[in-house]
Amino acid sequence: MTAMTRRTLFQAAAAAAGLGAPAETAGKGHFRSAICAYSYRDQLAKKQMTYEDIIRVCVETGADGMDTTVYWMPPEPTDEFLFSLKRFAYRNGVWIYSIAIRTDMCRPAGEARDREVATVRKWVDIAAKLGASHIRVFGGQVPKGATEDQAAVWASETLRRAVEYAGQKGVFLGLENHGGITDKAERIVQIVKAAGSPWAGINLDTGNFRSDVWRQIALCIPYAVNVQVKVEMVQENGKRGPGDWERVIRMLAEGGYRGYLALEYEGKNAVEDVPQHMRKLTALVRKYSR
Numbered sequence: 001m002t003a004m005t006r007r008t009l010f011q012a013a014a015a016a017a018g019l020g021a022p023a024e025t026a027g028k029g030h031f032r033s034a035i036c037a038y039s040y041r042d043q044l045a046k047k048q049m050t051y052e053d054i055i056r057v058c059v060e061t062g063a064d065g066m067d068t069t070v071y072w073m074p075p076e077p078t079d080e081f082l083f084s085l086k087r088f089a090y091r092n093g094v095w096i097y098s099i100a101i102r103t104d105m106c107r108p109a110g111e112a113r114d115r116e117v118a119t120v121r122k123w124v125d126i127a128a129k130l131g132a133s134h135i136r137v138f139g140g141q142v143p144k145g146a147t148e149d150q151a152a153v154w155a156s157e158t159l160r161r162a163v164e165y166a167g168q169k170g171v172f173l174g175l176e177n178h179g180g181i182t183d184k185a186e187r188i189v190q191i192v193k194a195a196g197s198p199w200a201g202i203n204l205d206t207g208n209f210r211s212d213v214w215r216q217i218a219l220c221i222p223y224a225v226n227v228q229v230k231v232e233m234v235q236e237n238g239k240r241g242p243g244d245w246e247r248v249i250r251m252l253a254e255g256g257y258r259g260y261l262a263l264e265y266e267g268k269n270a271v272e273d274v275p276q277h278m279r280k281l282t283a284l285v286r287k288y289s290r
Contacts, residue, residue: 029249029252029253029257029258029288029289029290030258030259030289030290031249031252031253031258031259031260031261031285031288031289032064032065032097032259032260032261032285032289033062033063033064033065033260033261033262033263033278033281033282033285034058034063034064034065034066034067034097034098034260034261034262034263035054035057035058035061035063035065035066035067035262035263035274035278036066036067036069036100036228036262036263036264036265037051037054037066037067037068037069037072037100038067038069038071038100038264038265039263039264039265039266039270039274040053040054040270040271040274041069041071041072041270042268042270043270043271044071044072045072051066051068051072051073051085052085052088054066055088055089055092055094056092057274057275057278058092058094058278059092059093059094060275061274061275061278061279061282062278062279062282063094063263063278063281063282064094064095064260065094065095065096065097065098065260065262066089066094066095066096066097066098067097067098067099067100067136067226067228067260067262067264068096068098068099068100068130068132069099069100070099070100070101070123070126071102077126079129082126082129082130083129085130086129086130086131095131096130096131096132097131097132097133097134097260098132098133098134098135098136098174098226098260098262099123099126099127099130099132099134099135099136100135100136101119101120101123101135101136101137102138103116103119103120103137103138103139103140104116104138104139104140104141105137105138105139105140105154105155105158105159105162105175105181106139106140106141106142106143106146106151106154106155106158106180106181107140107154107158108143108146108154109154109157113154113157113158113161116158116162117158117161117162117165120135120137120162120165120166120173121162121165121166123135124162124165124166124169124171125169127169127171128169128170128171132171133170133171133172134171134172134173134174134203134225134226135166135171135172135173135174136174136176136203136226137159137162137173137174137175137176137203138175138176138178138180138182139155139175139176139178139180139181139182139188139191140155140180140181141179141180141181142180142181148181148187151181152181152187152190152191152194153194155181155191156190156191156192156194156195159173159175159191159192159195159200160194160195160196160197160200163195163197163199163200164197166199167197167198167199171199172199172200172201172225172226173199173200173201174201174202174203174224174225174226175188175191175192175200175201175202175203176202176203176204176205176208176228177202177203177204177205177208177209177216177220178205178208179208183210184216185209185215185216185217185219185220186219188202188220189202189219189220189223192223193223201223201224201225201226202220202223202224202225203224203225203226203227203228204217204220204221204224204226204227204228205227205228205230205264206227206228206229206230206233206243206248207228207229207230207231207232207233207234207243207264207266208230209234210234211234211238213233213234214247214251217248217251218251218255221251221252221255221256221257222255222256224252224257224259225259226259226260226262227248227252227257227259227260227261227262228261228262228263228264229243229245229248229261229262229263229264229281230243230264230265230266231243231263231265231266231267231273231277232266245280245281245284246284248261249261249284249285249288250288253288261281261285263277263278263281265277
């Protein structure tokens with residue numbers, strides 16, 4: 001497929017999503033690099049590192065932002081905690097542009113769904129205090145006894161309720177392709193579209209698809225509001241191997257995506273490995289941004 005044909009395909013998909021980029025700018029990338037705090041999950045859990053330490057790594061490696069997985073924050077973070085972190089990030093020229101939370105949106109109407117929506121609303125308020133414009137959320141698993149079609153409807157209804165509040169605060173909810181109900185691109189696109197809000201999108205993790213990877217990534221790009229990259233991706237032979245970040249970035253540029261690419265490292269040697277991977281990602285982001 002030629003570059004022009006790919007570009008036309010992406011533009012058509014984006015137009016169908018109501019997210020089309022102007023023709024004169026389509027194909028031009030405008031990217032920023034970031035580190036997912038989850039990359040340092042072991043160090044954060046053992047209190048060997050803090051979120052401020054990750055901001056220092058951002059500075060050292062040229063990363064523009066931090067995708068702040070909240071699992072190691074206090075369950076009810078105080079304003080003192082949040083504003084101290086926000087101040088430190090600002091003074092170091094790093095934007096806490098996103099937070100990541102645990103959710104399960106495959107909930108039928110009732111108390112379980114109400115609790116899920118209340119949790120998202122709580123973290124929307126926290127994101128707003130930090131100055132973060134995006135929250136990564138999960139769709140969850142298909143409940144026992146339910147069909148996938150039923151679960152998809154429940155997920156879209158839960159997402160719709162949650163994003164009504166998020167949009168009032170100027171915060172995007174990015175539904176991640178993370179197995180379960182979001183295992184396939186077609187299904188996650190369906191859920192996001194059914195939520196019916198310009199504040200609902202996809203947190204596109206390019207390392208999470210387990211088959212037909214490049215086609216599924218392409219389907220998600222018009223709806224992407226954040227992108228995560230992994231060191232490894234599933235290859236054409238079905239086995240995991242080195243991620244082709246350059247191909248990913250070219251596809252994002254052709255698809256009209258503009259925004260952050262965040263490294264989510266899943267290996268065991270984050271202290272040694274993340275900085276070198278981050279420098280590579282930052283260099284590619286600069287190369288393809290205009």
